[in-house]
Each structure stands twice: as structure tokens, then as C-alpha cells.
Amino acid sequence: MVIPLINQYKNQLLEAQTHYSEPMFYNKNGEKLNPRGLHKIFKESLVRAGLPSHRFSLHHLRHTFATLLLQENKDKVDLRTLQELLGHESLATTSMYTHIDFEQKKKAINSFLVKK
Structure with a gap:
């Protein structure tokens, strides 16, 4: 969903703008996009x-991104x-994002009880 849009955006940038040291996003005036924008x-x-x-808020978006990234990709990230x-x-x-959900706690407790 988002990746094709980012690739499309990247393809319309000038070659110099795609250098790793350059900002990824620009405002309508071609300047670096700032937090306010x-x-x-x-x-x-x-x-x-x-x-x-x-x-x-952007903070909610950032927190959701980090939480979902870890939840959905535990073995990869x-x-x-x-x-x-x-x-x-x-x-x-960063460790605040490693909170364990209820189902994981339940599985851990059950695995201990089954062994006894």
C-alpha cells in the first residue's frame, strides 16, 4: 500500500535528491520538509x-508504527x-515497545503449568 506510493514519489525526485545524505521529503517549494509542515x-x-x-498526533503514528512493526515481525526486527x-x-x-500482550503471558503461564 504505502511502498508503491513512496517508490512513485522517489521516481519523481531529481537524482541528486535521492542521495542518502539528502532529506527524503520536500515541501511544495522544494525545500526540506520540516516538522511543522x-x-x-x-x-x-x-x-x-x-x-x-x-x-x-504524529506521536500516536510513531508509537503505532513501532508497536506494529515489532508485533508483526518479531523474528525479523x-x-x-x-x-x-x-x-x-x-x-x-526503545525497550518500551517490547511490552508483552496478554495472549503471550497466558501461553507462558500455561506452558509452565503443563510441565508439572
């Missing part, structure tokens, strides 16, 4: 989608990779 785009997108913009993706300096900050 990203916030505005995010809020406008929520309104267009019919969602209440006051209920969601380690904590250090997530740390780098989120730009955290401390691994302790």
Missing part, C-alpha cells in the same frame, strides 16, 4: 479521511533496528 499535512490528511484531527529507525539514543527508550 509534516504536522500540517498529517492533520489535513486526517480531515480528508473523515477522522477527528484532534484525536490523533530486533530492538536495535527499531532503535535506529526511531532515532533513539538509548536502547532503554
Whole structure:
């Protein structure tokens, strides 16, 4: 869903703009997209989608991304990779995303009880 859109966007960039040291996203003036501009785009997108913009934030999006990435890819994504993706300096900050869901706790308890 999102990957084709990002690839389409990337294909319309100038070659110099695709260098790893260059920003990934630009504003309508061709300048580096800043946090304020990203916030505005995010809020406008929520309104267009019919969602209440006051209920969601970029922080929610970031947290959801990290949580789902770990939940859906436990065997493929380690904590250090997530740390780098989120730009955290401390691994302790990233470790908050390793919370164990109820079903995992239940399985762990049941596996202990079955052995006795």
C-alpha cells in the first residue's frame, strides 16, 4: 500500500535528491520538509479521511508504527533496528515497545503449568 506510493514519489525526485545524505521529503517549494509542515499535512490528511484531527498526533503514528512493526515481525526486527529507525539514543527508550500482550503471558503461564 504505502511502498508503491513512496517508490512513485522517489521516481519523481531529481537524482541528486535521492542521495542518502539528502532529506527524503520536500515541501511544495522544494525545500526540506520540516516538522511543522509534516504536522500540517498529517492533520489535513486526517480531515480528508473523515477522522477527528484532534484525536490523533504524529506521536500516536510513531508509537503505532513501532508497536506494529515489532508485533508483526518479531523474528525479523530486533530492538536495535527499531532503535535506529526511531532515532533513539538509548536502547532503554526503545525497550518500551517490547511490552508483552496478554495472549503471550497466558501461553507462558500455561506452558509452565503443563510441565508439572
